[in-house]
Amino acid sequence: MNTGDVPATVTLESVNSVTFTQDTDGNIILHCxxxxxxDLGSDGTxxxxxxxxxxxxxxxxxxxxxxxxxxxxxxxxxxxxxxxxEVTMTATEMRDGELESDDLSETTDRDSSAQKKGKDVSAxxxxxxxxxxxxxxxxxxxHKWKQGMWxxxxxxxxxxxxxxxxxxxxxxxPAEIIFEMSKEERKDFYRSIxxxxxxxxxxxxRRVLRMYDNRNHVGKYTDEEINxxxxxxxxxxxxxxxIGAALGRSASSVKDRCRLMKDTxxxxxxTEEEERRLAEVVHELTGTEVGDVVTQGVSWASVAELVGTxxxxxxxxxxxxxxxxxxxxxxxxxxxxDINLVRRIxxxxxxxxxxxxxxxxxxxxxxVRSPQWLRSKWWTIKRQVANHKELPFPVLLKGLQxxxxxxxxxxxxxxxxxxxxxxxxxxxxxxxxxxxxxxxxxTHVSSSDGAxxxxxxxxxxxxxxxxxxxxxxxxxxxxxxxxxxxxxxxxGTNQSLPLTLSANPTVTLTAAASPSSPDQIILHSLxxxxxxxxxxxxHPGIIIQTVTSEDLSDSLGQSELEAEQELVKEESSENQNxxxxxxxxxxxxxxxxxxxxxxxxxxxxxTVESSGMGEGAVLxxxxxxxxxxxxEDISTDSVLPLGTLTDPILxxxxxxxx
DNA sequence: ACCAAAGGTAAGGGTAATTCTCTTGT
DNA sequence: TACAAGAGAATTACCCTTACCTTTGG
Numbered sequence: 001m002n003t004g005d006v007p008a009t010v011t012l013e014s015v016n017s018v019t020f021t022q023d024t025d026g027n028i029i030l031h032c033x034x035x036x037x038x039d040l041g042s043d044g045t046x047x048x049x050x051x052x053x054x055x056x057x058x059x060x061x062x063x064x065x066x067x068x069x070x071x072x073x074x075x076x077x078x079x080x081x082x083x084x085x086e087v088t089m090t091a092t093e094m095r096d097g098e099l100e101s102d103d104l105s106e107t108t109d110r111d112s113s114a115q116k117k118g119k120d121v122s123a124x125x126x127x128x129x130x131x132x133x134x135x136x137x138x139x140x141x142x143h144k145w146k147q148g149m150w151x152x153x154x155x156x157x158x159x160x161x162x163x164x165x166x167x168x169x170x171x172x173x174p175a176e177i178i179f180e181m182s183k184e185e186r187k188d189f190y191r192s193i194x195x196x197x198x199x200x201x202x203x204x205x206r207r208v209l210r211m212y213d214n215r216n217h218v219g220k221y222t223d224e225e226i227n228x229x230x231x232x233x234x235x236x237x238x239x240x241x242x243i244g245a246a247l248g249r250s251a252s253s254v255k256d257r258c259r260l261m262k263d264t265x266x267x268x269x270x271t272e273e274e275e276r277r278l279a280e281v282v283h284e285l286t287g288t289e290v291g292d293v294v295t296q297g298v299s300w301a302s303v304a305e306l307v308g309t310x311x312x313x314x315x316x317x318x319x320x321x322x323x324x325x326x327x328x329x330x331x332x333x334x335x336x337x338d339i340n341l342v343r344r345i346x347x348x349x350x351x352x353x354x355x356x357x358x359x360x361x362x363x364x365x366x367x368v369r370s371p372q373w374l375r376s377k378w379w380t381i382k383r384q385v386a387n388h389k390e391l392p393f394p395v396l397l398k399g400l401q402x403x404x405x406x407x408x409x410x411x412x413x414x415x416x417x418x419x420x421x422x423x424x425x426x427x428x429x430x431x432x433x434x435x436x437x438x439x440x441x442x443t444h445v446s447s448s449d450g451a452x453x454x455x456x457x458x459x460x461x462x463x464x465x466x467x468x469x470x471x472x473x474x475x476x477x478x479x480x481x482x483x484x485x486x487x488x489x490x491x492g493t494n495q496s497l498p499l500t501l502s503a504n505p506t507v508t509l510t511a512a513a514s515p516s517s518p519d520q521i522i523l524h525s526l527x528x529x530x531x532x533x534x535x536x537x538x539h540p541g542i543i544i545q546t547v548t549s550e551d552l553s554d555s556l557g558q559s560e561l562e563a564e565q566e567l568v569k570e571e572s573s574e575n576q577n578x579x580x581x582x583x584x585x586x587x588x589x590x591x592x593x594x595x596x597x598x599x600x601x602x603x604x605x606x607t608v609e610s611s612g613m614g615e616g617a618v619l620x621x622x623x624x625x626x627x628x629x630x631x632e633d634i635s636t637d638s639v640l641p642l643g644t645l646t647d648p649i650l651x652x653x654x655x656x657x658x
Numbered sequence: 659a660c661c662a663a664a665g666g667t668a669a670g671g672g673t674a675a676t677t678c679t680c681t682t683g684t
Numbered sequence: 685t686a687c688a689a690g691a692g693a694a695t696t697a698c699c700c701t702t703a704c705c706t707t708t709g710g
Contacts, residue, residue, distance in 0.1 A: 183665070260696065301670065
């Protein structure tokens with residue numbers, strides 16, 4: 001995050017009434033009345049009245065330990081002469097009597113100071129602990145012990161901790177510490193970065209190793225690799241480190257891959273004989289009888305050994321997802337069960353999905369094949385929501401209740417909170433949207449271009465006045481196409497979309513993919529004399545815009561919208577399509593991993609200058625979060641760094657889901 | 659030599675996502 | 685009969701915990 005070079009901490013004065021909203025990344029957006037921005041725009045533009053705040057909850061998991069909360073607000077100037085700025089808000093929980101301001105960005109030696117103060121340093125995160133007893137002892141003492149999959153918040157915190165550690169020591173690459181330094185040199189590394197995480201050190205250690213091991217996340221094994229792996233296995237046995245090194249894979253990766261290949265393994269459909277043998281073996285090893293529900297305490301390695309023709313994974317999967325249920329007289333799963341599942345989960349009234357006890361939930365439910373299976377069923381339901389990953393659990397759950405309980409005809413249509421468009425075509429994607437506002441600024445620069453996009457056509461109906469739905473797009477750039485006023489919208493995922501800019505008297509950005517593509521994007525903005533600035537992003541059924549304008553529906557003239565729609569159509573026909581799906585996907589997953597690994601991502605708020613944008617409009621998007629690097633085939637010089645917008649929906653669609 | 663802590667490995671249970679295959683509808 | 689779409693089964697890359705081993709430093 002961009003909290004590094006903060007010159008000073010300032011106090012936020014409230015300006016009349018301010019409103020906070022929170023986006024899906026946990027960033028807080030501050031909205032305040034536009035009454036103090038009169039002389040801000042030197043080039044005749046209006047400063048957006050939204051400031052992005054990052055709420056960094058340092059000890060959020062343990063609120064009972066603190067007695068008060070203090071928020072400090074930090075402003076981050078972006079560039080000289082540019083009035084827009086980013087605001088970083090750090091929430092610091094204070095203990096009794098502690099009034100010392102602890103600004104996250106002003107770290108001198110925060111790691112140690114945090115430790116001295118006893119802040120963030122739970123007993124759990126500061127010891128290696130490897131036994132169950134250790135865990136039980138600490139849990140009994142009231143310590144929090146987190147385990148299971150790491151949440152996004154935890155990963156963010158970990159990354160922040162690492163970044164801070166690096167900054168304090170002037171180290172660029174965490175891999176230096178992890179893989180090159182001696183134990184002595186990195187002495188306090190793991191302790192420091194474990195601060196605030198209620199996980200034992202070894203868990204943090206594992207996680208970090210995996211994250212920065214570039215032999216991890218290599219992807220699917222090729223046939224060649226498999227063959228080589230078999231050879232190496234013969235030669236080196238279970239020396240995974242050696243095998244991995246020879247193969248350019250991590251030790252755990254080759255170990256895991258070997259688990260899947262057994263010389264005697266069958267693939268495909270199970271024969272009746274195999275099923276019979278599996279059941280026999282499971283019951284024998286667990287001391288149970290046919291008809292008993294057995295979902296736990298099975299040694300699958302032993303089972304596989306005895307079954308002979310299947311791997312442990314295959315055995316486990318077959319048993320938990322089918323055979324046990326079949327044998328114990330289970331019934332078929334129905335649509336009503338879908339509804340029931342969502343309902344029952346809602347009744348649990350938990351804040352976090354991890355708190356769901358699937359064993360209990362699946363108890364006495366004849367159509368549930370196993371707790372594990374039920375969980376995967378939940379996943380299937382959940383994934384009907386395109387942006388489920390971005391939604392807070394309660395919101396997702398509420399939305400799912402609506403979706404699941406809706407009449408069949410309503411399903412498979414776009415489900416959008418704050419939706420638009422009476423005539424938007426139904427999409428196969430069910431997308432739940434929570435209203436999120438993002439600060440998007442269009443700075444109107446004098447233009448020599450004539451206005452474009454004037455004609456008539458279909459009508460887009462906007463929801464009147466009320467807050468529209470906001471989504472964040474993947475990081476993107478404007479790339480000049482050679483045609484004056486036309487740019488490519490270049491996303492971080494090798495997606496080029498033609499973009500037309502015109503700036504007089506309004507700014508209109510229009511982008512569209514091929515007519516048939518569901519990825520059609522309309523980027524539309526209208527600005528009139530220092531007044532309202534609106535960026536409107538229309539992905540099927542999705543609108544992105546700032547909420548500067550209170551009278552949105554009034555200011556957006558019908559004709560302008562119509563014109564835009566027409567433009568999109570026209571451009572669509574001459575649209576180019578780039579690389580194939582697979583290639584894109586590969587690139588994408590690479591990006592995702594890069595994003596996870598790269599700490600010092602380019603700052604979003606670089607100055608926008610020259611590079612073909614001298615005329616037209618400048619789109620600026622202050623954003624603190626991860627910046628996905630562009631593709632090599634785009635010259636960086638000609639690319640305008642506009643900032644990072646990540647659109648969960650777009651991402652989901654790009655990922656090819658649903 | 660001993661001990662404790664830190665660092666590291668192997669095994670194995672598990673998750674999340676993709677790919678394959680079968681079924682159903684047109 | 686051919687095809688498409690959807691659902692469910694199978695597969696797999698990766699994740700996490702546990703138990704145990706090794707190294708290091710006092």
